[in-house]
Every structure is written in C-alpha cells, then in structure tokens.
Amino acid sequence: MKEPEPRKRGARESADTTNLLRELVAHLRENRTQLREEWARRITEARLLTAMTEQEIFAEATSVYDNYVEALETETFETLQAYARNLSERIIPRGVETHEVVGIVLLLRDVLARSLFAKYQSDFQTLNRILDAYEPAANRIAITVAVGFVQERERTIREQQEAIRELSTPVLQVRERLLILPIIGVIDPQRARQLTEQLLRGIRTNRARVVVIDITGVAAMDSSVANHLVQTVEASRLLGATVIVTGLSPEIAQTLVNIGVDLIKMTTVGDLQGGIEEAERLLGYKVVLNAETRA
Amino acid sequence: MEDETRLPIRTDYDIVAAREKGRSLARQIGLSSTESTLVATAISELARNIVRYAKQGEIIIGLVDDGERKGIELEARDQGPGIPDLDRAMQAGYSTSGSLGLGLPGVRRLMDEFEIVSGVGVGTTVRVKKWKQ
Amino acid sequence: MPVPILKQGPYLIASIQSALTDADLMLLRDALVERVGKFRSLGVIVDVTALDVMDSFASRTLRDIAHMIKLRGADTVIVGIQPEVAFAMVQLGLTLEGVATALDLEEGLEFLDKSAKQRRQEMDRRGR
Numbered sequence: 001m002k003e004p005e006p007r008k009r010g011a012r013e014s015a016d017t018t019n020l021l022r023e024l025v026a027h028l029r030e031n032r033t034q035l036r037e038e039w040a041r042r043i044t045e046a047r048l049l050t051a052m053t054e055q056e057i058f059a060e061a062t063s064v065y066d067n068y069v070e071a072l073e074t075e076t077f078e079t080l081q082a083y084a085r086n087l088s089e090r091i092i093p094r095g096v097e098t099h100e101v102v103g104i105v106l107l108l109r110d111v112l113a114r115s116l117f118a119k120y121q122s123d124f125q126t127l128n129r130i131l132d133a134y135e136p137a138a139n140r141i142a143i144t145v146a147v148g149f150v151q152e153r154e155r156t157i158r159e160q161q162e163a164i165r166e167l168s169t170p171v172l173q174v175r176e177r178l179l180i181l182p183i184i185g186v187i188d189p190q191r192a193r194q195l196t197e198q199l200l201r202g203i204r205t206n207r208a209r210v211v212v213i214d215i216t217g218v219a220a221m222d223s224s225v226a227n228h229l230v231q232t233v234e235a236s237r238l239l240g241a242t243v244i245v246t247g248l249s250p251e252i253a254q255t256l257v258n259i260g261v262d263l264i265k266m267t268t269v270g271d272l273q274g275g276i277e278e279a280e281r282l283l284g285y286k287v288v289l290n291a292e293t294r295a
Numbered sequence: 296m297e298d299e300t301r302l303p304i305r306t307d308y309d310i311v312a313a314r315e316k317g318r319s320l321a322r323q324i325g326l327s328s329t330e331s332t333l334v335a336t337a338i339s340e341l342a343r344n345i346v347r348y349a350k351q352g353e354i355i356i357g358l359v360d361d362g363e364r365k366g367i368e369l370e371a372r373d374q375g376p377g378i379p380d381l382d383r384a385m386q387a388g389y390s391t392s393g394s395l396g397l398g399l400p401g402v403r404r405l406m407d408e409f410e411i412v413s414g415v416g417v418g419t420t421v422r423v424k425k426w427k428q
Numbered sequence: 429m430p431v432p433i434l435k436q437g438p439y440l441i442a443s444i445q446s447a448l449t450d451a452d453l454m455l456l457r458d459a460l461v462e463r464v465g466k467f468r469s470l471g472v473i474v475d476v477t478a479l480d481v482m483d484s485f486a487s488r489t490l491r492d493i494a495h496m497i498k499l500r501g502a503d504t505v506i507v508g509i510q511p512e513v514a515f516a517m518v519q520l521g522l523t524l525e526g527v528a529t530a531l532d533l534e535e536g537l538e539f540l541d542k543s544a545k546q547r548r549q550e551m552d553r554r555g556r
Contacts, residue, residue: 238513238517315447343484401522405519
C-alpha cells in the first residue's frame with residue numbers, strides 16, 4: 001500500500017507551514033508531561049487497550065507521543081512507520097484490535113488539538129493557521145500508524161494461514177510403503193497444490209508404493225479442485241505409487257459426475273478402512289485372524 | 296524488466312542451456328524448487344517451438360517486481376512463419392501428450408501469466424511470468 | 429552425451445546421467461530398440477533420476493520407446509521421476525499413459541520380474 005502524497009505547496013506557503021509546525025512542536029515539547037498524562041487518562045476512560053496494564057499504556061503512550069512530535073517536526077514519516085510496525089508486532093499477539101489503535105491515535109490528535117485551542121483562543125487568526133498546518137500532518141500520522149498496524153496484522157494472518165495449511169495436511173506412514181493422507185476442510189487451489197507437493201515428496205522419502213487419500217472430511221469440491229485431485233493421482237503414478245481415494249460423499253460423487261471430471265483412472269474405495277485393506281492387498285499383506293481372536 | 300539475460304536459440308543444445316539458465320535464475324530470486332522446475336519446463340517448450348517452427352530466435356529471461364512480489368519473466372521471440380489460428384493453437388486439447396499442437400496451452404498452465412502475439416510471416420512473441428508464492 | 433546402456437541378466441538398464449538434448453534422446457531410443465532384440469532381453473529400465481526437466485518431447489520419446497519395446501516383445505519401466513518433475517509433467521498434461529513407472533531401480537527390477545512371471549503364466553494358460 002502506498003502512503004498518500006503530501007499536499008503540494010508553494011515555496012512561501014511551505015516555509016510558512018514549517019515555521020508554524022516548529023512553533024507547534026515547541027508547544028508540544030513544553031507541555032509533554034501534562035499532555036501525555038491527559039492522553040493516557042483518556043485512553044483508559046475510553047476503555048481502549050484493555051489487554052494492557054496502566055503502566056504499559058503509559059510507557060507506550062510516551063514513545064508514541066515522542067514519535068508523533070518528531071514526525072511533526074521533521075515532516076518525515078519513516079521513523080514513525082518503523083515504530084508503528086514494531087509496536088504492532090508487540091501488541092498484536094496481546095489481542096489489540098484495529099479500532100483500538102486507530103482510536104488512540106485519534107485521541108492523541110484530539111488532545112493536542114484541544115491544547116492548541118486553549119493556547120491560541122485569543123488569537124483566532126494564528127489558531128486558524130496553526131490548525132491548517134497541524135491537521136494534514138496529524139491526519140497523515142494517523143494514516144501511517146493505522147496502515148502500519150493493518151499491514152502487520154495481515155502479515156501475521158498470512159503466516160498463521162501458512163502454518164495451518166502445513167499442519168492440516170499430514171502425510172502419515174501407517175506401514176512400510178503405505179502412506180495415508182487424510183484431507184479435512186476446504187481445499188482451495190493453493191492448498192491443493194501444496195498438498196500435492198507434500199505428498200509427492202512423502203512418496204519419495206518414504207519409498208511409498210500405495211497412497212490412500214481420504215476425503216471424508218471434505219464437504220464440497222468444485223471442478224478445479226477435482227482436477228487437482230486427478231493431477232495428484234497422475235503425478236503419484238509417475239513416481240511409481242498407486243493412489244486409492246476413499247470417502248467420497250454422495251454430494252461430491254454427484255458433483256464430480258455432473259461436471260464430467262475424468263475419474264476412470266482413479267481407484268476409489270468406499271471408506272478409509274476399505275481403502276487400507278485394498279492397499280494392504282496390493283502390497284501383498286494378508287490379514288489373518290489368530291486363534292485367540294477366533295475363539 | 297530488469298537484469299535481462301538474452302539467449303539465442305538455434306539448436307537443441309541451446310534448449311538445454313536456456314532451461315538450465317532459467318532454473319538457476321529462478322532459484323536465485325527465491326522461487327521454490329517446484330516453481331523453478333515449472334519455469335525450466337516452460338522454457339524448454341518455448342525454445343523447442345522456436346527451433347522446430349522458426350529455426351531460430353531468442354529467449355529473454357528477466358526479473359520482475361510489482362512492489363509486492365518478485366517473479367521471473369520469459370519472452371520467447373522469433374521471426375518465423377507465425378501461427379495462423381491462435382485460438383485453435385491455444386485450445387489444442389488438454390492431454391495432447393505433446394504429440395499435437397505447439398504445447399502452448401501447457402505452457403499457460405505451467406506459468407501464472409501468459410501473453411502471445413503472432414503474425415503470419417512476421418513471427419511470434421510469447422511472454423509469460425511466474426510469481427514467487 | 430550418449431546414455432550408457434548396461435546389460436543386467438535378461439534386462440537392459442539405460443541410466444541417464446545428465447540433461448539430454450533431443451538428439452541424445454533419439455539415439456537412446458534407437459539403441460534400446462536395437463539392443464533389446466540383439467540381447468533377447470525381457471525388459472528395459474530407463475532411469476531418469478538425474479533429469480530435472482521432462483518436457484513434451486522427452487515425455488513423448490519415452491512413451492515411444494516403451495511402445496516400440498513392447499512390439500519387440502519386452503516390457504519397459506521408467507524409474508526415478510523426481511517429485512517436482514512429475515508435478516510439472518501433469519501440469520503440462522503429460523502422464524505417460526500406458527507406460528509402467530516405478531520409484532527407483534530396485535523397484536523397477538522387481539516390477540520386471542513380476543511382469544515376466546505373469547507373462548509366462550499367461551503363455552502356459554493359452555498353451556493348454
């Protein structure tokens with residue numbers, strides 16, 4: 001995501017703004033202790049950052065405040081951006097929500113704006129010019145922090161999805177040369193692909209000759225996923241392994257026939273138990289009940 | 296495209312050299328071993344089309360970056376006879392087993408993006424991209 | 429680089445060592461089809477473990493080899509296709525239909541033994 005471009009300004013206006021911001025920054029530095037406390041109090045009042053203790057809120061408030069003032073002073077946002085990312089990284093695992101982060105930044109914006117009102121209330125013209133300089137910068141700060149937080153959150157979510165994907169497709173060896181791949185949940189093209197890659201590697205490392213893919217836990221399947229399944233079966237065969245698919249629900253069987261997926265090449269067995277029995281037969285195992293069980 | 300590598304394609308030996316180059320570039324920018332194999336296979340198909348139908352041409356391998364992702368771009372260019380019926384060449388059956396057609400539908404399935412321009416008597420340019428997952 | 433072909437009892441083993449040009453593949457095809465008759469071999473193993481790309485030409489040539497060898501009265505098994513290569517092949521729609529495949533050399537030999545035995549039994553049944 002791109003940061004919004006700062007408003008284009010003429011040279012004189014720009015120098016003017018810089019002077020005003022300098023004056024503003026001096027005011028915010030002078031009143032740092034009081035304003036920071038005021039802000040922290042309002043955060044607690046608004047019941048934001050409830051996952052954090054009061055001391056933590058105060059500590060974070062201090063560094064946000066200083067970064068905020070610095071961004072106003074230098075009119076650059078890189079440091080703030082890096083800080084926002086770092087802050088997000090620390091507070092996301094604590095369960096802090098997007099509205100809370102946006103909320104506290106807007107609160108700070110308000111606290112500072114009110115103190116500007118109080119200081120310049122007698123000189124309306126200066127107040128107006130100060131606010132003209134302050135508002136765009138403050139908005140930009142709010143956007144920078146919010147965007148940083150959201151991006152960090154998206155990154156965390158992506159990482160978690162990745163981890164879940166890997167966990168959710170275990171390739172299990174049940175006997176020598178026999179693998180089982182139970183698939184549960186929704187299969188999208190990306191997961192289907194990952195699943196295939198994992199299975200093919202599993203076949204090679206375990207020297208598998210037969211694979212049972214159980215899709216009892218798959219609720220629905222569209223044509224692109226069905227084609228992936230057919231491709232997985234074909235690729236496994238190229239490696240020298242036979243695939244048995246088990247647990248096709250009546251709904252999926254119906255869909256597959258309706259969309260005309262070529263299933264002739266696929267060996268299917270009703271349930272997982274039957275699939276394992278068939279696999280053992282292919283591998284040359286014989287199931288014999290011993291005398292004790294028979295008696 | 297930045298960091299272009301241009302490879303002239305004339306003989307079947309050039310096909311082998313081009314796909315090896317493509318694979319190593321793909322690995323360099325962090326494509327997985329599976330993705331790099333897909334890239335190398337696509338290069339092989341495109342280069343073979345050049346040798347077979349146009350006799351000579353070139354393959355340009357470049358790195359692309361759209362700000363969020365990195366990827367590899369291949370451009371296969373020749374001044375050969377061109378493809379008279381592009382629509383048909385792009386349909387040409389799912390499992391041609393390589394016996395019919397130009398293998399272009401296969402290349403499209405291997406890669407993430409696919410563009411082709413062809414003029415009879417002018418030549419053919421195929422541009423494909425593979426993004427890092 | 430030509431592919432070495434080893435004779436191992438009743439079988440021929442072609443073990444591909446490096447990337448092959450189209451010309452190398454044609455040479456391999458011709459040599460196998462000729463030698464399977466000369467040595468009266470029962471089966472052929474083509475080991476492709478070292479191949480990191482299998483495009484439509486290579487795939488079609490391997491299929492042709494298997495079919496020609498079949499006509500010469502022997503079986504063929506392709507062994508050692510790498511996982512990434514198999515993945516790319518199915519994306520391309522190349523599935524080596526009607527051609528036997530096995531994980532590695534050992535599995536390939538086992539397949540040929542079994543297949544030869546089945547063939548003898550079949551002959552016996554027909555003879556009776």
